[in-house]
Amino acid sequence: MLFPTVDFAIFFVVVFAIAWTIRPYHLWWRVFLVAASWFFYGFWEPAFVLLLVGSTAANWAIGHDLSRMKDVEGRLNTPGRALLAFGVALNLATLGYFKYYGFFAEEINDLFGLVGAGEVIPLRQITLPVAISFFTFHAISYLVDIARNDIEEPMSPLDFSLYLSFFPHLVAGPIVRVTEFAPQIREPLGERLVLAVPAFQLIVFGLFKKVVISSYLANEIADPVFAAPGQYGSLEILVGVYAYAIQIFADFSGYTDIAIGCALLLGVKFPQNFDQPYRAFSLQDFWRRWHMTLSRWLRDYLYIPLGGNRGTKAFIYRNLALTMIFGGLWHGAALTFVAWGAIHGFGLVIERELRERYEGRLGRFAVVWQWLITFHVVCLAWIFFRAETFGTAWEMLWRVLTAWDGAGALSPLLLIVIAGSIAAQFLPDRLSGSLRISFSRLAPAAQAATLAVALVAIDILRPGGRLALHLLPVLR
Amino acid sequence: MVAMEPEPVEEQGLRVRAGRVLAVIAGALFIALLLNASELEREAKAKPLGTERDVWVGIWKPFATVSRSLYLDRPRAWADHALDRGGTGDVFELPPATATVAATPTAPAQLVRTPSAEEPLRIWIGGDSMMKVLGESFVREAGGSGLFDPVHEPQLESGLTRPDFFDWPRELNRLASVQPRYDVFVVMFGANDAQGIIEPNGTIHQVEGSAGWVAEYRRRVAGVMDLLRADGRLVVWVGQPVMRSDGLSDDMAMMNQVYREEAASRPWVRFVDLWPLFVDSEGDYNAYIADDDGETRLMRNPDGVHFVREGGDRAARAILKVIRAEAKVD
Numbered sequence: 126m127l128f129p130t131v132d133f134a135i136f137f138v139v140v141f142a143i144a145w146t147i148r149p150y151h152l153w154w155r156v157f158l159v160a161a162s163w164f165f166y167g168f169w170e171p172a173f174v175l176l177l178v179g180s181t182a183a184n185w186a187i188g189h190d191l192s193r194m195k196d197v198e199g200r201l202n203t204p205g206r207a208l209l210a211f212g213v214a215l216n217l218a219t220l221g222y223f224k225y226y227g228f229f230a231e232e233i234n235d236l237f238g239l240v241g242a243g244e245v246i247p248l249r250q251i252t253l254p255v256a257i258s259f260f261t262f263h264a265i266s267y268l269v270d271i272a273r274n275d276i277e278e279p280m281s282p283l284d285f286s287l288y289l290s291f292f293p294h295l296v297a298g299p300i301v302r303v304t305e306f307a308p309q310i311r312e313p314l315g316e317r318l319v320l321a322v323p324a325f326q327l328i329v330f331g332l333f334k335k336v337v338i339s340s341y342l343a344n345e346i347a348d349p350v351f352a353a354p355g356q357y358g359s360l361e362i363l364v365g366v367y368a369y370a371i372q373i374f375a376d377f378s379g380y381t382d383i384a385i386g387c388a389l390l391l392g393v394k395f396p397q398n399f400d401q402p403y404r405a406f407s408l409q410d411f412w413r414r415w416h417m418t419l420s421r422w423l424r425d426y427l428y429i430p431l432g433g434n435r436g437t438k439a440f441i442y443r444n445l446a447l448t449m450i451f452g453g454l455w456h457g458a459a460l461t462f463v464a465w466g467a468i469h470g471f472g473l474v475i476e477r478e479l480r481e482r483y484e485g486r487l488g489r490f491a492v493v494w495q496w497l498i499t500f501h502v503v504c505l506a507w508i509f510f511r512a513e514t515f516g517t518a519w520e521m522l523w524r525v526l527t528a529w530d531g532a533g534a535l536s537p538l539l540l541i542v543i544a545g546s547i548a549a550q551f552l553p554d555r556l557s558g559s560l561r562i563s564f565s566r567l568a569p570a571a572q573a574a575t576l577a578v579a580l581v582a583i584d585i586l587r588p589g590g591r592l593a594l595h596l597l598p599v600l601r
Numbered sequence: 602m603v604a605m606e607p608e609p610v611e612e613q614g615l616r617v618r619a620g621r622v623l624a625v626i627a628g629a630l631f632i633a634l635l636l637n638a639s640e641l642e643r644e645a646k647a648k649p650l651g652t653e654r655d656v657w658v659g660i661w662k663p664f665a666t667v668s669r670s671l672y673l674d675r676p677r678a679w680a681d682h683a684l685d686r687g688g689t690g691d692v693f694e695l696p697p698a699t700a701t702v703a704a705t706p707t708a709p710a711q712l713v714r715t716p717s718a719e720e721p722l723r724i725w726i727g728g729d730s731m732m733k734v735l736g737e738s739f740v741r742e743a744g745g746s747g748l749f750d751p752v753h754e755p756q757l758e759s760g761l762t763r764p765d766f767f768d769w770p771r772e773l774n775r776l777a778s779v780q781p782r783y784d785v786f787v788v789m790f791g792a793n794d795a796q797g798i799i800e801p802n803g804t805i806h807q808v809e810g811s812a813g814w815v816a817e818y819r820r821r822v823a824g825v826m827d828l829l830r831a832d833g834r835l836v837v838w839v840g841q842p843v844m845r846s847d848g849l850s851d852d853m854a855m856m857n858q859v860y861r862e863e864a865a866s867r868p869w870v871r872f873v874d875l876w877p878l879f880v881d882s883e884g885d886y887n888a889y890i891a892d893d894d895g896e897t898r899l900m901r902n903p904d905g906v907h908f909v910r911e912g913g914d915r916a917a918r919a920i921l922k923v924i925r926a927e928a929k930v931d
Contacts, residue, residue, distance in 0.1 A: 131641070138626060145619040227899065234897075244897070250888035252903050317619035325625075349753070352737030356744045390622065513910045565615055573628030580633045584640070585680045 126168040127296075128383045129336050136165065137387060144391055148314050155283050155310060158391070162292040166256065173254040177290055180219065184264040185285045187212040191271045192279045199274050212268045220261045223253050228458035256296045258455060260289050262422055267303055269426055276303050284310060293388040297380050299398040299418040309393050320389050322565045325572075326557065327386030329579045335379030337586045338546060342372040344588050345539055351511050354521045358531035362521050364543065366504050369511050371546040374402065377416070403503075403550040406495040407480075408472045411503060423452050442477075446470035461509045461518065468506040638664035639674040640681075647766040650797025650807055694801065695770050695824035712869060713784050713835040715929045721750040722928060725776055728789035730757040731841065731907060738913035739787070742921050748930055749921075752783075760793035761821045762809075770828065777829050785924055786829045789839035791860075792906060794818070795852035810855045818856070823863045826870050835927050836870045837920060842879040843886045845905025850886065871923050875916050893918070 126132045140161045147153050167174045187208060194205030201209060230246040237245045267288070270276045280288060280303065288306050350357050350365030357365065378399035385395045398418050405411035412420045431444040446467065453466020505522075512518035564572065634641070642665040645657035668674045716722040724743065726736045732755040743749040759767035769790075776783065797807045798817050806814035829836045838860050841853035857876065864872035879900060881887035888901040892915060900912030908916065925931075 134630060138623075138630065141626065142623055145623070148619075231899070248889040248897060248899070250899065250901070250903060318616040319619050319622045320615055321617045321622040321625065322615045349737070349740070352734075353741035353744055356740055390626075561615065565617075569621060569625050570628065573625050574632055576625070576629035577632035577636060580629065581636045581677060582680075584637060585677060585684070 126165060128380065128387075129332055132168070136161075137390075141390060145317050145319075148317060148392070151313060152283075155287050158292075159283065159286045159290060162287070162290040162295060165292040166290065166295060169255050170252075176219075176254055176257070177260065180216075180260060180264060181282075181286050181289050183215065184212065184267060184289070185280070185282050187215075188268055188271050188279045188285070191268060201272050205272070209268060209272050213265055216261045216264050216268075220257055223251055223257055225454075225458045226251050259295065259298055259300065262300050262419075262426075263289055266300070266422060266426055270303055276307070280307060291388070291393070293384045293391070293393075294395060297377070297384065298416075299381050299385065299395050300422050301395055301418070305396060306393070319392060320394075322561045324386040324389035325564070325576060326561055327382040327389070329576065329583075331379040331382030331386060332580070332583050333379070334375035334382070336583055337588075338542065339372045339376035339379060340588045341542065341586075342368040342375070342539075345536075346534060347372050347511070349534070351513075351517065351521075354517060354524055357524070357534060358528045359525050360532045361534045362525050362528070364535055364540070366508055366521070366525075367543050367547075368539070370403070370500075370504050370507050371543055373507065373511075374399070375546070401550040401552075403500060403547060404496075405499050405503075406492055407499055408469060408476050408502060411499060412469075412473075419452070423448050427451060442474045445473050449473065456510070461512055461515060464509040464515070464518075465506045468502070468509065472502050472506075634664055635668045635671070635673045636677055638668040640677060641665070643765065647763055649763075650799075650805060694764075695821075695828060711929060712927050713833060713924075716748040716784075718747050721748050722784045722924070723781060724749055724751045724785040724787060724924070725754070725783045726751055726787040727754040727756065728839070729759050729792045730755065731792045732789050732839075733757065734908045734910065734913040735789070735839075735916050736913075738908075738910065738917035739920060742914065742917045743924075746930075749924075758793055759790075761790045761818065761825070762794045762796055762798045770825065773825060773828055777831065782831070782834070784833065785835045785837065787837040787839060787920055787924075788825070788829075789841070790822075791841045791853060791856045794856060795849065809852055815855070815859060819859050819863065822859055826863060826867050830867070830869050834869065835924065836867075837873055837923055838864050838870055839873045839916070839920060840875055842875040842908075842916070845886050845888075845901070849906070871927065873920050873923055875919065878915055878919060879912065890915070 126136065140158075143157060144154060144161075147157060163174050163177070166177055191201070191205055191208055191212070194202050194208060196202050227248070227250060230248055233246055234244050234248070267276075267280075267285070271279055279285075284307060287310060288301075288303060291306075294301055345368070346361070346365045347369040350362055351369065354362055381398040385398065388395045396418055398416060400414040400417065402411055402414035405414055428444055428448040431447060432440055433444060434441055447470070449470030450463055450466040453462040453464070453469075456462045456465070508521055509515075509518050512521065564575070567575065638661055642658065642661040645654060645661050648654040648657060665674070713722065726732065726739050728736075732753075736753040736755050740751045740753050743751045756767045756769075756772075759769060761769060764770060773786075773788075776786075795809045797805060798809070798814055799805050800813075800817050804813070806817060808814060809818075826836060826838070840857040840860055844850045844853055854876075857874070861872050861874070864870040879886070879890055881890065886901075886905070888899055888903075888905075889897050890900045890912075891897050892911065898911040899909060900915060901907065902909055
């Protein structure tokens, strides 16, 4: 089930009440959370639960064996390294089959088509199980952490099941590390204390971003502009791209904020996933603020194994570019996603070069330019991320520069929402802190009433049509 | 709680006992429920007829009654009214047609005028969720020539069986008389229509495809076709394509039959049959279909119902071909 639904609200209240009631019975508490997570996942398609359980069993067994295949210094021995490679490959192969089969089949057939061969690989549409991109990454990090001795001992089957399938992070992250997660579920209960106010804040604002802002911008301008750019002028396309930048931020950060809030209510603290990314003054800064748990996953399990920062400049640049390109492909099975990753990868490389040359020699107003350029490079990359084909992407870029007519699709409300959303990226943290403090001083009844009014207001402002809840490509 | 870590400053004093949190959450949802009960009841009533609907209606009804008697439903009602939101009852009422029709019933030589760059044909295209991607494709395909001026307004989850979710008769009646008027209407319904239907007299036909169901559905389809009629206006009725599920495919074929028959008796309506465009060489559903240029492309969404861009493009080209032929555009 999805977070912004009545089904989930009912599910969550029941889970919350039971989980805190049985919290002192540590074993049953974990058993219950695993069962609840599987129920949550099975709500989409019961058969997928088998995949989740299968992945859990296989990865736990591999992890268990890996932890015993080490030499005296704690490094993996040769069979251990082979098993690790097998485990990672198994995860990637499963993800690859479900997510990339169609992509590779089409590309390979096209290639063979050039030399006159027919359909070499049969074209079949494979249903992609929800959440597979995320539990695959969780599983890989677990195996690598064991190999690197980042985890002292492997998790019990029960704990590992909970780690992989814990429903708040199951579908769309954040990508939580074992070292963050395990201590929290091993913790014996002190008092039943909940960080409720920050959790409420995350959930309510997350819902608002996802259900109201993201859906409004998608329906109003982003979807139509990306579907038929030929119908729109320069200014409309530009605003459509800005709108998409806000839409994807509101959609994705909204969803993970709800996830973080729900976990917090159940007593588990997740890492932050978005930190006002559009206030970044460089691409490097952007990636410290955008989907932060994915960035660090890519850094720790791809960039560093590739060689990371150790080596010649060319070697480092190669690693940066490869990491971003792979990150692009993870978001979706199409070459446009590779282009998105490549723009960020090469952008980061160019940025490093420029920084080396001009660091400390910039004028007072350079920050304004840095912000503008960073935001527009990010937007340029979003065009390739969202466009269905390269043709559409090029058409949009061409029309932004040449089609100087028409602004009929732009309403004052639309411009206000976009400008307001960008301005909100610059709000100081203390503002939300003081909001929390004021809320926490309210009597419980007043808190309940405030939350209720917020929920109903979000429901009223929700654009019509339930399918308008835009699912990100990464949900799949 | 993470062990060993001192409590961050911003969290001091914010920890609350779980029982109290449960009270706040439950209280919030209860108040929200009272404020929103009429809407929840309305949405439950708009679900397909059957046990699930009855259960949800049964759950929300007492809350809605309490909410109304305490006037707690008023804020939401005012807000919906101010934003022009919300549906109407579950009776499908066809408003009297207001458009002008010549007294002579003979069909003109040309249904719709030939457009020029100065006066492009104004085309309204809409319908249910199938029309989301298809309509986007149509806007793109049609917009390029400068001879067509398309307006795309799909309503997700809508259809003709359940006006309580989205009142198409009211909306189409409004669109039919909008100025400057539309020269062409392209409509597509049916993907959400395979469910129980209620006659204006309250008779319920639970099973789609039964004689009573078809009669009521036919009345609605015919009514919408008549509603859109106007001199010099073409109505393009788009049929549903084959679906991955056999049951759904059978329902679509049954409804296509109704559309086809009703269109046949109305000279101003053209039925566009998408079915043959999306079956493979064996006549079955296939997500991959050989396109006009011979290349096999992915046409359908993983849900086995909706189009992806290529499928939308293929359907849009078929629709545009019919409009071009009627308007005598080369």
